[in-house]
Amino acid sequence: xxxxxxxxxxxxxxxxxxxxxxxxxxxxxxxxxxxxxxxxxxxxxxxxxxxxxxxxxxxxxxxxxxxxxxxxxxxxxxxxxxxxxxxxxxxxxxxxxxxxxxxxxxxxxxxxxxxxxxxxxxxxxxxxxxxxxxxxxxxxxxxxxxxxxxxxxxxxxxxxxxxxxxxxxxxxxxxxxxxxxxxxxxxxxxxxxxxxxxxxxxxxxxxxxxxxxxxxxxxxxxxxxxxxxxxxxxxxxxxxxxxxxxxxxxxxxxxxxxxxxxxxxxxxxxxxxxxxxxxxxxxxxxxxxxxxxxxxxxxxxxxxxxxxxxxxxxxxxxxxxxxxxxxxxxxxxxxxxxxxxxxxxxxxxxxxxxxxxxxxxxxxxx
Numbered sequence: 500x501x502x503x504x505x506x507x508x509x510x511x512x513x514x515x516x517x518x519x520x521x522x523x524x525x526x527x528x529x530x531x532x533x534x535x536x537x538x539x540x541x542x543x544x545x546x547x548x549x550x551x552x553x554x555x556x557x558x559x560x561x562x563x564x565x566x567x568x569x570x571x572x573x574x575x576x577x578x579x580x581x582x583x584x585x586x587x588x589x590x591x592x593x594x595x596x597x598x599x600x601x602x603x604x605x606x607x608x609x610x611x612x613x614x615x616x617x618x619x620x621x622x623x624x625x626x627x628x629x630x631x632x633x634x635x636x637x638x639x640x641x642x643x644x645x646x647x648x649x650x651x652x653x654x655x656x657x658x659x660x661x662x663x664x665x666x667x668x669x670x671x672x673x674x675x676x677x678x679x680x681x682x683x684x685x686x687x688x689x690x691x692x693x694x695x696x697x698x699x700x701x702x703x704x705x706x707x708x709x710x711x712x713x714x715x716x717x718x719x720x721x722x723x724x725x726x727x728x729x730x731x732x733x734x735x736x737x738x739x740x741x742x743x744x745x746x747x748x749x750x751x752x753x754x755x756x757x758x759x760x761x762x763x764x765x766x767x768x769x770x771x772x773x774x775x776x777x778x779x780x781x782x783x784x785x786x787x788x789x790x791x792x793x794x795x796x797x798x799x800x801x802x803x804x805x806x807x808x809x810x811x812x813x814x815x816x817x818x819x820x821x822x823x824x825x826x827x828x829x830x831x832x833x834x835x836x837x838x839x840x841x842x843x844x845x846x847x848x849x850x851x852x853x854x855x856x857x858x859x860x861x862x863x864x865x
Contacts, residue, residue: 500621500637508636512538515634516545521581522633523606526592526614526626529638533677538636539615546611548583555583561590565598572602572610586614593618596625603628640675643815649677653684654697661697668699671715672706674813683707710741715813717746717858718753721832722820726862733858743854744843751836753817758829760821774814832861 500508515521525542527535542548548555556571558564568584576582591599592614603612603625612633619626619637629635641649647666654661661669669687673679683706687697690705708716717732736746756777763773821829839857843850 500635504630505637505639508630508634512542512634512636516541519545521546521611523608523610524603524612524614524629524633526616526619526629526633526635527638528592528616528619529636530640531638531677533681534638534641535615538638539613542613543583543585546581546583546613547579548585548613550585553577554579554581555585557585557587558589559587561588563589563591565591565595568599568612569602572612573607574610576609580609582610584610584612586612586616588617589614590616590618592616592623592626592629593620594623596623600625600628603632606632641677642675643670646670646675646677646680650680650684653681654688657688659688659691659695659697662699665697665699665702668702669706671813671816672702672708672712674711679707708735710736710739713739713741714746714749714753715816718750719816719820721750721858721861722757722824724862726859729858729862733854737851743850744840747836747840747850747854747857751833751840754829754833754836757817757821757824758826758833760818761824761826761829764818764821765826770818773818777814835860 511522512525527538529535550557554576558568558571563586568586571582572584574582593616606612614629621635621637626635647670650661650666650669669680669683673683686705687701691697691701713732713735717729717736720726720728720732733746760773760777763776835857839853842848842856843853848856
């Protein structure tokens with residue numbers, strides 16, 4: 500779904516929630532599960548939906564009966580303004596929704612259907628009918644600017660502030676998951692207590708440092724030949740029991756991504772094109788098409804596995820990293836990783852020693 504249509508649908512939904520006037524159907528889906536569930540909850544609250552009430556009916560899973568859904572929607576409410584039909588994970592917006600689409604062409608004015616789905620075919624009959632008759636809203640992963648505004652708005656409500664460096668570190672730790680971001684903000688607000696400002700030290704002390712974050716920290720250090728930070732990240736990963744072969748493969752994927760970014764920039768591609776190509780959202784939604792794409796990526800990725808996709812914040816940091824590394828340096832480092840993998844696979848060297856030697860070689864200043 501294009502951004503213009505997403506904004507139009509989101510505006511329509513917010514207007515309905517504000518004015519308490521509802522369309523006959525709402526379909527919420529997308530990669531940002533936090534927002535999907537947020538709007539689903541808001542709709543349920545505004546509609547007065549209660550699964551224990553006879554005027555609310557819930558259908559869940561892919562074995563639901565479409566005829567029963569339609570019958571429930573056509574049933575008059577019992578001493579209430581409307582009936583609410585909640586559909587969760589039915590798959591009807593992918594296949595099998597033709598009968599429901601036909602009903603929605605002339606829906607009952609005393610029922611509202613709220614759908615929360617994982618996978619949606621935006622071109623199927625049901626999706627097209629919902630787009631015209633109600634709200635079809637895709638909740639995509641949000642970019643850095645949106646997340647920063649979300650953080651600022653949340654802190655404003657509790658009379659707290661956070662400077663730019665602290666916010667950057669917070670996003671580095673959480674990525675673009677709004678669930679994780681919300682949880683970490685809750686922890687920070689509780690941690691600082693009555694203090695007004697949340698600092699970098701607070702974020703560093705409280706917010707999670709995941710395995711993925713440690714590897715990215717190592718990668719950041721390697722691009723600037725910071726041996727101490729790279730080795731600190733290595734020891735942290737060993738404490739987390741992350742296997743050295745997996746670390747080497749992950750680093751190789753990351754550095755090949757940097758080389759690809761470097762090449763695309765040299766060819767004149769704008770940052771937006773790189774983001775579109777390398778964002779995880781560029782992967783096909785269809786499982787079979789996704790598998791074919793991943794196999795193709797693996798073939799072009801020197802055997803290190805499918806080319807990874809990145810969230811918007813991390814990809815922005817990688818574009819910065821690629822800008823300060825020369826093509827020759829990136830090619831050298833990838834060759835060193837290939838050699839390290841050969842060393843431990845052939846039995847010439849213990850995998851942990853191979854990784855340690857790799858990090859020392861990559862951070863040499865000569």
